[in-house]
Amino acid sequence: DPSTLGEGGAQLTAEGESQMVGLGAQLRAHYLLPPGALLPELTAYSAEDVWLLSSAPDRAIASAMSLVDGLWPPSNGDQYEATQVPVHSLPARHDITIRAYHSCPAYHDDLEALYTSRAFEEEEGRSLSLLETLAEEFPSEAVVDAEEQVAYVPLNRLWNVF
Incomplete structure (x- = not known):
């Protein structure tokens, strides 16, 4: 029963989405933007430099997508023009990132x-x-x-x- 999972429900909540967007914005401010940007070349998303791997559960993929929304928000504030960043995942039998206790x-x-x-x-x-x-x-x-x-x-x- 997904609603009783120890690590949370099966879907990312609105609060979780907001938290992940906020985290992405904090990471952007700290690592990508001046002053003191550690990775200024990533101010804009680059498929050559960024590859995202997520666990397979929907909420994990949604979390990664929300994080990306904070890292690379649309320049004009229009969510319909947000950067589309592919989020990759592995089949559950090969995924040890969330349920390491199984595999x-x-x-x-x-x-x-x-x-x-x-x-x-x-x-x-x-x-x-x-x-x-x-x-x-x-x-x-x-x-x-x-x-x-x-x-x-x-x-x-x-x-x-x-």
Whole structure:
């Protein structure tokens, strides 16, 4: 169900679009325009110098397109004359930019190293009262500590918290 994706819904929201256009404008002001432009040759879009790669979800492609609208806005303010910049994407099975947790062995190795590290185990111990409370609210996520006979939600189930 796309509406329950941890990284957001399936479509870019109007707020997200506005944020991406704003980010593009900030990048333009900082990197492309004087004074202090680091890439003044990119003041205007150039197919020879710019190639955009996005993850395949619609919202990611829409985000890239909105970013471009901020980077290279129409000179006369007419959105119908905005610069058309191609946004490329890879099939989901080859895309490791958003869902690396599905298809990147290095990610899995690093995550396993984190979960078995002393620092992670210590953090789980310090967070035990919170994890026990979460077990009451989310029993399907809980496990029972064999020694202590207490239910808790393991810290590694709290995605990207630690």
